[in-house]
Amino acid sequence: MDVSVSVLAAGVAATSAPLIFAALGETLTEKAGVINLSLDGAILLSAMTGFVTAKATGSVWPGFAAAAVTGMTVAFVLSGIGIWLGQSQVAVGFALTFLCRDLAYFLGSPYSRTPGPQLLAVPIPVLADLPFIGPILFNHSQIVYASFALIPLLWYFMFNSRQGLILRSVGENPEGCWARGIPPKRTQTIYTALGGALIGLAGAAYSLAVKPGWGRPQGCEGIGWIALALVIFGGWHPLRVALGAYIFGMLQIAGILFQEIFPAIPSQIFQVAPFPLMIFALVIIHLSRNKKDTTGFRIIALLSGTPPMALGKTHEQE
Template identity: 50%
Template sequence: MNQLWIDIAAVLAAASPLVIAAMGETISERAGVINLSLDGTMLLAAMTGFAVAVTTQNVLLGFVAAALIGALVAVVLGVFSITLGQSQTAVGFVLALLCTDLSSFLGAPFVRLPGPAVPFMPIPGLADLPVVGTLFFRHDPVIYASFLLIPATAYLLYATRVGLIVRALGERPAAVYARGVDVQRWRYAMLILGGVLVGIAGAAFSLDLKQGWSYRHTFGSGWIVLAIVIFGGWRPLRVALGCYLFAALEILATRSQSALPDIPAQLVQVAPFVLMILVLALVNLASSPLILRRVATLPDVWQRPLLAVIGRLRATAPAALGQPFERP
């Protein structure tokens, strides 16, 4: 049983960069802006954070530099998509490619170098508690921050006036503009906040989870975060659940590789991505009108539980997501 709790704690730790990035993307998409540059931003931030930390021997400065990279990329995306009204998808995709190549080019001198890392910091007293201590209080500051960020994001979006404005920006920006809210300024603010969290997530890889820097160190993680935000229905708690699910699939795939040596390593490595795509397909299927019509024809004994499950799985994107806003 102790091994089970240790494994669950490992999943919680492995998911921490994904959680941080996913909370940032959830905030920006709730405001109506898709940051498709995530994968490249995380790579460039991971490289920058590690390079600064190695040069200064200061992990905190590494995270600050990574956060600034995330904010800078978000500003560039905002200038083209929010101010100039260009396609958020196209601009974000180009930025993803640009940042990916920049991380490979600029990070070449730092490949495989040893460097500082986030220190292990169990919380005195709480770390010795049975089960709970193993799960939540025997980690490092980055993982603790990922735990706190989930309820903080949910509180921001659902229990504050700021959250009400942010959600309205993604649903009916014209309505909040009519009430005196500067839509573009607020979207910039939420996009930059999300970018800062994405940058920190990149540094969390190179300075904590996968210490060091190598070619395309976090490659694919940004795309997974985008998929998880969809899977989570743009709701922080469900998005976090998707992050932990993917981390569990990755750990399971890694361990099965040694248990099943006949299976090609490449197949094991891509298995979590395939399973995540299947989960996304299931979520989208739950939103299909055809499925709802079929369920409506079933007897009540089947219809009610199925509708309850569909209600949990359905994910409706913010109505104005990806749409530029022009002042009347």
């Protein structure tokens, strides 16, 4: 039993890695006061560019770089029209979602279902042999290690550095920042682009590691929406958002398990089930937050968070 639990936990860590990148990228973006709704399409498009570049060069690392650049480009389009031209960020993001998705299918169709390079597990020498913890944490591909590292890094950056303070204050009060000599629009553009790069990495993490290959469907459709929901219900806090991503990974692994236990139920149900379950788990947490006075909800109340004050609003600087 001990073995199977650690194998399952390792599976959760691996399947959640791309979601960690996407959700934390979006956290960074939204903390700066910008909504990047294009996640679902941007992940697919960067999954495609990542796979195609890796295939062309024969190495996965240029693929990851190309994916990050793709995610960043999408973010630049969003900030160009959303931040600088003052259009609704939700509208731009929604249009980009579909444009990116269809662009990915259109440009990627010649590479559909072809073999390509993929990232393999690299066990860390001594640590991987540790009982129980070893296989869970130290027997993965580099991108999974990177997802482990990203969580504390982003948390430290946001809450313990001067740049992080600037990031948060731009999201809360752009006018105040402007008065203090910090250009809010430029700062927002930078962090939207950085968040976009992380979202791009999430795409490559799918097509080059977690669900290797490209096709229609690729298998990461819908993840972008989950990442968006995680950010909101995770209270815009990187640690809580990451926790949510792992819970979703657990649900996905549980789906595979239940499929073996109940062969009579069609497998499609188990593939779709984690999505509504996750959203409704988050909604229930969200609903119970409104009753903070009840003692039973005190733990949940600890999880509450408020959105950045200026989220989605365009700051008009003179």
